Amino acid sequence: MPEPDQNVIARREVIAAALRAIVPGEGVIVDPASLRAYESDGLTAYRQPPMIAVLPETTEQVTKVLRYCHDNRIKVVPRGAGTSLSGGALPLADGILLGMGKFNRILDVDFANRCVVAQPGVTNLGITHAVAHAGFYYAPDPSSQIACSVGGNVAENSGGVHCLKYGLTTNNVLGLEMVLIDGTILRVGGKHLDAGGYDILGLMTGSEGLLGVVTEVTLRILKSPETARALLLGFPSSEQAGDCVAAIIGAGIIAGGMEMMDRPAIHAAEDFVHAGYPLDVEALLIVDLDGPKAEVDYLIEQVSALAKASGAETSRASNSEEERLAFWAGRKAAFPAVGRLSPDYYCMDGTIPRRKLPVVLGRIREMSVQYDLRVANVFHAGDGNLHPLILYDANNPGELQRAEEFGAEILKLCVEVGGVLTGEHGVGVEKRDLMETMFTEIDLKQQQRVKCAFDPDALLNPGKMFPVLHRCAELGRMHVHHGQLPFPDLPRF
Amino acid sequence: MSTTFRPESVEQVAEAVAWAAAEKTPLEVLGRGSKRDFGRPMQTGHGLELSALSGITLYEPEELVLSVRAGTPMAEIEAALRDKNQQMAFEPADLAPLYGGAVGAGSIGGAIACNLSGPRRIKAGAARDHILGFQAVSGRGEAYKSGGRVVKNVTGYDLSKLLAGSHGTLSVFTDVTIKVLPAPAKTRTVLLHGLDDASAANAMQRAMNSAHEVSAAAHLTAPVAAVARVPGVADAGSAVTALRVEGPGVSVDYRCAALRRELADLGETGELHTLNSGLLWAMVRDVHPLLGKPEATIWRLSVPPAAGPRIAAQIDLGNRALYYFDWAGGLIWLALTLTGDTAADAGAARVRGALAADGGHATLMRAPAALRAAVPVFQPQDAASAALTARVKDSFDPNRVLNPGRMYAGI
Numbered sequence: 019m020p021e022p023d024q025n026v027i028a029r030r031e032v033i034a035a036a037l038r039a040i041v042p043g044e045g046v047i048v049d050p051a052s053l054r055a056y057e058s059d060g061l062t063a064y065r066q067p068p069m070i071a072v073l074p075e076t077t078e079q080v081t082k083v084l085r086y087c088h089d090n091r092i093k094v095v096p097r098g099a100g101t102s103l104s105g106g107a108l109p110l111a112d113g114i115l116l117g118m119g120k121f122n123r124i125l126d127v128d129f130a131n132r133c134v135v136a137q138p139g140v141t142n143l144g145i146t147h148a149v150a151h152a153g154f155y156y157a158p159d160p161s162s163q164i165a166c167s168v169g170g171n172v173a174e175n176s177g178g179v180h181c182l183k184y185g186l187t188t189n190n191v192l193g194l195e196m197v198l199i200d201g202t203i204l205r206v207g208g209k210h211l212d213a214g215g216y217d218i219l220g221l222m223t224g225s226e227g228l229l230g231v232v233t234e235v236t237l238r239i240l241k242s243p244e245t246a247r248a249l250l251l252g253f254p255s256s257e258q259a260g261d262c263v264a265a266i267i268g269a270g271i272i273a274g275g276m277e278m279m280d281r282p283a284i285h286a287a288e289d290f291v292h293a294g295y296p297l298d299v300e301a302l303l304i305v306d307l308d309g310p311k312a313e314v315d316y317l318i319e320q321v322s323a324l325a326k327a328s329g330a331e332t333s334r335a336s337n338s339e340e341e342r343l344a345f346w347a348g349r350k351a352a353f354p355a356v357g358r359l360s361p362d363y364y365c366m367d368g369t370i371p372r373r374k375l376p377v378v379l380g381r382i383r384e385m386s387v388q389y390d391l392r393v394a395n396v397f398h399a400g401d402g403n404l405h406p407l408i409l410y411d412a413n414n415p416g417e418l419q420r421a422e423e424f425g426a427e428i429l430k431l432c433v434e435v436g437g438v439l440t441g442e443h444g445v446g447v448e449k450r451d452l453m454e455t456m457f458t459e460i461d462l463k464q465q466q467r468v469k470c471a472f473d474p475d476a477l478l479n480p481g482k483m484f485p486v487l488h489r490c491a492e493l494g495r496m497h498v499h500h501g502q503l504p505f506p507d508l509p510r511f
Numbered sequence: 512m513s514t515t516f517r518p519e520s521v522e523q524v525a526e527a528v529a530w531a532a533a534e535k536t537p538l539e540v541l542g543r544g545s546k547r548d549f550g551r552p553m554q555t556g557h558g559l560e561l562s563a564l565s566g567i568t569l570y571e572p573e574e575l576v577l578s579v580r581a582g583t584p585m586a587e588i589e590a591a592l593r594d595k596n597q598q599m600a601f602e603p604a605d606l607a608p609l610y611g612g613a614v615g616a617g618s619i620g621g622a623i624a625c626n627l628s629g630p631r632r633i634k635a636g637a638a639r640d641h642i643l644g645f646q647a648v649s650g651r652g653e654a655y656k657s658g659g660r661v662v663k664n665v666t667g668y669d670l671s672k673l674l675a676g677s678h679g680t681l682s683v684f685t686d687v688t689i690k691v692l693p694a695p696a697k698t699r700t701v702l703l704h705g706l707d708d709a710s711a712a713n714a715m716q717r718a719m720n721s722a723h724e725v726s727a728a729a730h731l732t733a734p735v736a737a738v739a740r741v742p743g744v745a746d747a748g749s750a751v752t753a754l755r756v757e758g759p760g761v762s763v764d765y766r767c768a769a770l771r772r773e774l775a776d777l778g779e780t781g782e783l784h785t786l787n788s789g790l791l792w793a794m795v796r797d798v799h800p801l802l803g804k805p806e807a808t809i810w811r812l813s814v815p816p817a818a819g820p821r822i823a824a825q826i827d828l829g830n831r832a833l834y835y836f837d838w839a840g841g842l843i844w845l846a847l848t849l850t851g852d853t854a855a856d857a858g859a860a861r862v863r864g865a866l867a868a869d870g871g872h873a874t875l876m877r878a879p880a881a882l883r884a885a886v887p888v889f890q891p892q893d894a895a896s897a898a899l900t901a902r903v904k905d906s907f908d909p910n911r912v913l914n915p916g917r918m919y920a921g922i
Contacts, residue, residue, distance in 0.1 A: 130817035175665045209815035214872035214890040220672025224665045244722040264573040270693030313762030369661040401662040441663035461655045471902035
């Protein structure tokens with residue numbers, strides 16, 4: 019992280035007083051015991067209490083806080099519910115933590131235009147709860163959906179298990195109100211499609227709190243599918259499970275969700291929730307099919323046949339919603355189930371081309387031996403998003419470091435086979451130093467120039483996403499070579 | 512002397528742009544040039560055309576991914592996908608005929624740079640939602656990449672979205688990777704006849720708010736329906752509201768029947784089968800019903816769907832206007848015959864004034880160059896957005912050599 023600025027820390031009392039003038043009452047937190055509540059997010063290996071935490075309640079307060087920090091060169095780390103798994107909300111010792119939890123109201127439920135306008139601190143599931151009575155729901159469903167905020171979902175472009183069919187957060191956001199570091203309020207999009215001009219909406223989504231602070235979101239809602247059924251398929255090898263996924267997609271079937279688990283994950287989940295998973299298989303595939311009943315029943319037959327042809331040893335179709343939920347119970351509890359096997363686990367988040375799964379799982383098994391750490395794998399098979407869970411014990415000296423090295427090796431492997439470092443958890447602090455395995459210096463500098471367009475002094479969430487922080491003045495320089503119209507070989511007409 | 516460069520490699524694209532940046536000489540960036548008259552007219556010394564950067568470089572149907580050189584004709588991509596029963600689900604409109612060109616003349620780079628979409632926009636998204644990654648040359652003359660070839664990817668800023676819809680003003684695409692999806696096995700369109708705009712919007716809302724997964728909803732006013740060359744539409748003698756249902760055969764039959772039953776209170780319903788459905792939605796997509804009058808000025812309005820009829824009514828240009836709705840009321844295509852109060856501003860004051868209450872944006876899609884120079888083609892921005900737009904432009908193209916002025920004056 020950037021070296022803390024002692025001059026800023028020395029002004030802490032003055033800064034707190036100035037912030038209290040903007041956010042009165044309990045909204046400015048300075049005592050060390052209370053600040054500890056904000057010292058880490060879902061990536062608990064990193065901890066750092068902020069200098070001051072501020073909990074604004076209005077867009078006007080956000081504007082004034084940011085403008086004050088901008089004018090006084092104070093760093094700001096925005097935070098939603100603090101469920102990031104990549105350290106996206108990790109505070110800075112010389113920075114303000116801007117907690118958006120008090121922005122917790124739904125502002126407008128608009129069934130005629132099929133959208134909800136909400137403040138960013140509303141939980142992901144809170145959106146669905148606001149519209150469920152009319153048979154609607156909000157599609158992106160990250161596993162933290164009961165706790166994570168929609169503002170955080172925008173910052174991280176959160177996914178979930180239904181991405182292939184229903185998209186990520188970015189495909190379901192229609193509008194934003196946001197505040198730039200200098201206090202400028204921007205409104206982008208609304209209840210219509212394709213906000214005009216440059217796609218600031220698309221750029222903001224997944225920008226990890228580095229470009230602006232979201233103060234209002236407009237989200238698309240969908241009518242809930244008429245029905246859903248799931249298939250539970252067991253395979254003697256991950257290759258065959260992978261073949262089955264390819265065959266399903268090859269047949270033109272886009273399932274609502276397709277989740278795969280390897281043997282260690284299956285056993286952990288079964289021990290934990292007794293979902294009735296077969297224990298003698300190497301790979302378990304859950305295929306969720308949703309839509310009109312006639313379609314779902316037809317597709318269950320199709321997928322069953324494809325699974326059989328791919329070598330499935332067990333195949334069960336749910337015949338009730340209870341049975342379907344039981345199939346999912348093990349998968350949904352996979353992380354805590356694996357957590358029971360070991361004092362600590364480290365959740366990775368690479369994405370790979372689907373057909374590379376057997377190769378990647380094979381290499382991960384080899385690394386597991388090499389690093390002497392156990393690993394369980396769960397895989398969003400529909401979209402190629404792999405979550406290896408590395409088991410370790412932080413009390414054993416050196417084991418956390420070994421787990422991190424193992425994790426980094428897995429992510430490099432994902433890039434090597436044509437995938438990416440992070441599918442849905444974000445870069446944050448965790449994968450910042452791996453960015454150069456995927457991007458060249460030119461690629462990264464172009465991304466940072468975009469950052470400069472929003473935040474030229476790098477005050478908003480610095481230390482996240484980029485391995486090397488360049489000054490904007492340096493990035494803006496151009497080295498030009500004047501001369502004759504060059505390239506004699508360049509075809510022209 | 513004006514030259515058009517036609518580079519054959521990424522290196523040559525970079526070389527041409529680096530030269531333009533050094534000389535501060537603007538370039539008109541083109542895919543294959545089918546939409547040159549989309550946007551503000553520009554003063555550019557030279558052109559940079561990508562037709563020689565063409566061809567599919569990777570297509571893995573079971574991975575649902577396609578990588579392609581930016582200048583590849585859309586027709587070539589569509590043919591390759593058809594072979595594998597797949598499609599670009601964002602249903603990109605072919606705007607070439609709108610600008611007097613031949614059908615299928617556009618490139619994938621141009622389609623993404625214009626963030627094209629079609630009737631399925633309401634269900635599947637636009638080009639922005641289907642681009643997974645790209646390689647491009649910035650206005651600094653540097654080749655760079657962003658994104659990847661997988662659906663789920665949050666590694667770094669999503670520059671793919673920023674470039675989609677930037678009309679070549681930020682970078683020159685050289686390669687793009689898109690998500691492709693299976694084509695539906697069967698398509699049907701349920702037709703309702705004789706509804707006024709408000710009743711049609713209500714019908715489309717009921718259909719969209721049902722569980723029947725309607726993938727397109729359009730309302731053709733009577734004069735528009737009359738020129739749509741599709742049996743059951745042109746001969747209806749009235750306005751036609753169309754609802755598309757796609758998917759496996761059993762599912763489509765079931766949902767069509769359910770929709771017809773649930774909307775029976777709106778009068779007798781009809782149904783188009785796969786072939787005629789295809790004809791109708793291609794016409795809706797490509798603005799075909801408004802192309803009859805080559806001199807007409809054409810606007811495209813994106814609005815909250817429920818507000819569509821109210822906005823159309825407020826514009827109220829009587830028999831000087833021909834219009835229809837797509838996107839369940841959220842997209843209005845409007846052709847104006849300019850006379851009197853609309854001659855000087857192409858109707859911009861009337862059209863954009865009608866957006867004030869509900870939000871949305873209006874684009875002047877087709878007009879003589881003089882009007883496109885005088886009237887903002889894209890929805891005017893407030894001061895904060897305009898300032899940010901300029902800074903974003905400069906972060907890619909500090910010397911403003913790529914399509915300067917195409918979207919906004921000086922940008």
